[in-house]
Amino acid sequence: MISLLLVSSCEDDSEAAPEASFTFITDDDRVVTITNTSINAEQYYWNFGEVGSAISEEESPTFTYASDGTFKIALSAVGLGGVHQIVQDVTVEEIIPPGIPVPKYKLITDNLSSNFENLTNLNDADTFTWDFGDGNQSSDASPTHSYADAGRYEVTFTAAGPLGSSVLVDSVFVSKELKINNGTWDDEPVKNDNRIAWRNTALEKLADGVFGDSDYYAKATSSNNHTVGGSYAANLTTNNSSSKPRRWLYQDIIVSPNASYTITFWMKQKPDAGCATYANIYEDHFDAPEFIDVSEKIIASQTYDDATGSSTAEWIEQQITFETGSSSEIVFFMTNDFTASEQAYYDDFTIVKN
Template sequence: MQKFKDIYSKYLNTRYLSLLVLSLFVITACQEELPDVGSVPDKTPPSANFSFTLSEANYKEVSFSNLSLSAISYSWDFGDGTTSTEKSPTHTYAQDGDYTVTLIAKDKLEVTNTYTAAVSIAAPVSTFTPEILNPGFDEEGSDSFRDNWRNGDLGGVIQITSSPVQGGEKAAKLPSAGDRIGYQLITVERNKQYTVSFYYTMKTSPAGSIKVAILAGNVTDPTQIDAKTIESVTVNDQTDANAYVQGTVSFNSGDNAQVAIYFTNTGVEGRIDSFSIEEKQN
């Protein structure tokens, strides 16, 4: 019986000790600080990122594509003093220049991440160059060096001369009757500024002139020449019949994808040679 009492006493002591240890653990745990707001580790922090494209219609307009991950709000700084909170905004810059664009992405735990990229705003450089065919009347072709310069609706075809010439071996000749014309339709870009250059010479008498005009599109009615003229120049240097003088006519193509180079003479025999065209840069 005494042995049983001793075993039971040890059992109670062990049970009391276990309860005491458990109580101390609970008290200690309760005394530890609870985590503050935002102190929980962010297992999926935000990652800011974006790409952008420039509009073909307006090179100053930029569309931004938000590529950020694990974010719910966004703050954009476009580098020109303007901002946005849209996810994927479109922004139009007022001036050309280099801008640093910054995106701050934030998640629901107020954790942020920043991404920056450089955006260059500059007018696109045109790679298109208008072409004048047979510009020096040196290509014999199928029309005795007059290929690409004929328009029978507007006047007689030009003659060809081998002396004097400005370059190459041939030039266009305009008899004094003034009833022959040169005409060529060329492709240009809309709303561009161009300069057409040429060389001419005329007999020293009688007094006369050569007119070079740029016409809007294709013209087949001679009564419409004046109405279709974008720009023209009339030249009349008769100092030396054997010396060519350069002439130019500048024009804006406006809404025309094609323009025509048209030339004729009045009162005196003349020659014209070496046409060229170039775009004038702003």
């Protein structure tokens, strides 16, 4: 008797690396409908690039943007074989028929007092209604309102004219004291904890796959500090001559839209050593390292090199001014680059509304 043994084999691709991909369509109401075309993935995380928008875990989500513009949609596809992320630009615009008013305004705050300067085209609108989000309303064209308490409020602005009306819903932040958390690097009793306010751990974790294994966060140093009576300062080391490829300062700051701010800080770095510090203001919170240095996400930037310092290694006061536009939360992000093995120090960060 002859027995035949048949052996069948197939390749197990259950742990194949995921490949993130998607397509989308938009309509005249700023609605984006997404079709997920990823493979080898079981979970999906969507960041739509809009201020305050939540992360979606739907497979093929639909998202409505609150304002016109170009945004970045980031998809992280997760499978047994790892994580893959892609970013695509999407441009949305609400098409409003001619003659329908488009509500616009500029906000100017002084502590808890807020002046809403109406920028709506008066040829289209003749009636205005404001709901300040704290139970108070106004029918003035450009009202001034004083809030009782600091905080974030949802302002609803309605502009009406002969051909119809439109509504703008905006998030406004007012405060008695505007500050950068741990601006003096002395708020925490434990030295290494002084950098907590200047970290985004989610960004740091994802950055390992982009820049290589690193600590990313700044050091807390007591050997060089600017604050009178203080103990610590931030220390960013060289990017390219150590085992740590990049370090940075990251902090989310709550702001009001349509406003101007200035951040002031003190910096100390060795002159004539190829030192350069880069400060960027990003339009919104981000966790994806692919957003770093993306010009569309940056609303202001400044480079501080030998030309903006002094001829000796001493503390120099520096500033960066920015307009928030539609942003109600921005990111202050600072990193450095060196052609030589040097370090830089930073202290006494403050922010004021202009």
